[in-house]
Amino acid sequence: MNPDAQLLWRAPPWALAVLLATLGMLGPFSIDTYIPAFSGIANSLGATPLQMQQTLSAYLFGFAFMSLFHGALSDSVGRRPVVLWGLAAFTLASMGCALSQSIGQLVFFRAVQGLTTGAGIVVSRAVVRDMFAPAQAQRVMSQITIYFGVAPAVAPMMGGLLFEHLGWHSVFWFLTLVGVLLWAANYRLLPETLHVTQRQPLKVSNLMQGYWQLGHDPRFILLSLASGIPFNGMFLYVLSAPVFLGEHLAMAPSQFFWFFVLTIAGIMGGAWISGRMAGRVTPKKQIRYGFLIMISIATVNLVVNLLFKAHVSWAMLPIAVFAFGWAMMVPVVTLLVLDLHPDRRGMASSLQAFIASTANGFVAGAISPLVMHSTVGLALASISMLMIGLLAWVGLHKRWPEIGRVIEHPVL
Numbered sequence: 075m076n077p078d079a080q081l082l083w084r085a086p087p088w089a090l091a092v093l094l095a096t097l098g099m100l101g102p103f104s105i106d107t108y109i110p111a112f113s114g115i116a117n118s119l120g121a122t123p124l125q126m127q128q129t130l131s132a133y134l135f136g137f138a139f140m141s142l143f144h145g146a147l148s149d150s151v152g153r154r155p156v157v158l159w160g161l162a163a164f165t166l167a168s169m170g171c172a173l174s175q176s177i178g179q180l181v182f183f184r185a186v187q188g189l190t191t192g193a194g195i196v197v198s199r200a201v202v203r204d205m206f207a208p209a210q211a212q213r214v215m216s217q218i219t220i221y222f223g224v225a226p227a228v229a230p231m232m233g234g235l236l237f238e239h240l241g242w243h244s245v246f247w248f249l250t251l252v253g254v255l256l257w258a259a260n261y262r263l264l265p266e267t268l269h270v271t272q273r274q275p276l277k278v279s280n281l282m283q284g285y286w287q288l289g290h291d292p293r294f295i296l297l298s299l300a301s302g303i304p305f306n307g308m309f310l311y312v313l314s315a316p317v318f319l320g321e322h323l324a325m326a327p328s329q330f331f332w333f334f335v336l337t338i339a340g341i342m343g344g345a346w347i348s349g350r351m352a353g354r355v356t357p358k359k360q361i362r363y364g365f366l367i368m369i370s371i372a373t374v375n376l377v378v379n380l381l382f383k384a385h386v387s388w389a390m391l392p393i394a395v396f397a398f399g400w401a402m403m404v405p406v407v408t409l410l411v412l413d414l415h416p417d418r419r420g421m422a423s424s425l426q427a428f429i430a431s432t433a434n435g436f437v438a439g440a441i442s443p444l445v446m447h448s449t450v451g452l453a454l455a456s457i458s459m460l461m462i463g464l465l466a467w468v469g470l471h472k473r474w475p476e477i478g479r480v481i482e483h484p485v486l
Contacts, residue, residue: 091217098195099225103249104133106229110230110237111237115129127438130438133191138427144420149273157264167184167187171187196424200420203419219401298426299466301463302426310459323384323386337397343398343401358477365463368399376450376454406478
């Protein structure tokens with residue numbers, strides 16, 4: 075924690091949470107705003123469904139690759155420069171998407187968007203731990219998750235309205251405007267939270283040493299798997315939404331927002347509960363509760379889809395409950411990851427994001443197309459993603475039972 079933290083941010087903690095949450099919103103906005111315009115983009119650029127899928131995969135893999143470096147660079151040059159340069163590059167990439175005249179150009183600029191979006195998302199986690207003690211950091215992280223949860227609900231509706239009234243180019247001009255506004259807000263408000271005494275030398279040898287240190291720490295790997303992989307049990311349904319909602323549940327596109335509202339309500343509710351538990355319930359118990367909720371509802375989801383034909387009256391509820399369980403435990407796991415190696419919190423955030431984003435890209439490019447046409451396949455894939463994370467947590471708990479055992483009392 076930065077010893078001068080109280081001097082860097084004098085406003086209430088929730089105000090910093092809002093600022094950092096807007097950085098996290100770039101990810102959902104970059105994905106969800108243009109999905110309603112898929113058909114229009116394909117018709118305009120003469121793109122095949124596979125090529126349109128590549129615009130998503132290029133973004134996700136670009137995000138995963140550059141996530142390796144955003145946090146590591148911020149450990150050396152500071153948090154603020156990485157955020158501002160990342161936002162500037164994202165803004166230019168969004169402009170490139172808006173001006174694209176071919177599907178190849180769009181795929182290229184979507185990849186650049188992915189390379190730059192992660193700067194704010196990755197670095198914002200390290201900023202939280204720079205500024206707050208553990209229990210207070212959990213509260214702020216939970217608030218960020220709550221605010222962040224608004225984006226996936228708003229983004230598709232915003233994208234749909236823009237596409238319907240102004241065409242698909244307007245979606246990317248909107249993202250360009252978002253980039254400009256975020257750059258201006260962070261230039262004016264975001265302090266440099268990495269204390270000068272905590273900076274790492276900007277040397278290749280030092281970076282490699284850090285990657286080796288974290289990559290060979292089984293605690294770090296298991297915690298990253300425990301937080302990042304279960305997310306795909308929910309994200310799988312988001313990626314498959316056009317088929318899951320349109321074909322299996324026979325919903326009109328105008329009704330899709332109900333799915334996002336339910337899912338985001340689950341995320342916001344779980345994050346709120348996590349914040350309430352901070353300093354009162356041990357991190358280990360919170361994580362256990364989250365996994366218990368997810369495994370219970372994922373099992374119910376699989377069984378009912380095996381026994382019954384999916385129906386709109388119940389099929390979306392398990393995903394919302396799953397999202398609740400995930401959001402209850404993920405702020406705690408994220409903080410445990412960041413505190414394993416306090417001198418390399420930026421790099422830890424980077425590698426954690428890389429693991430999660432690589433899994434997201436694999437699910438988007440391979441798993442979702444494979445199972446989306448079967449509700450049983452979706453439910454089975456969802457519980458499989460969860461089991462990977464659960465096994466990682468159980469393995470960590472057995473070998474290092476002391477992790478997450480202590481309650482850090484909140485700073486009032």
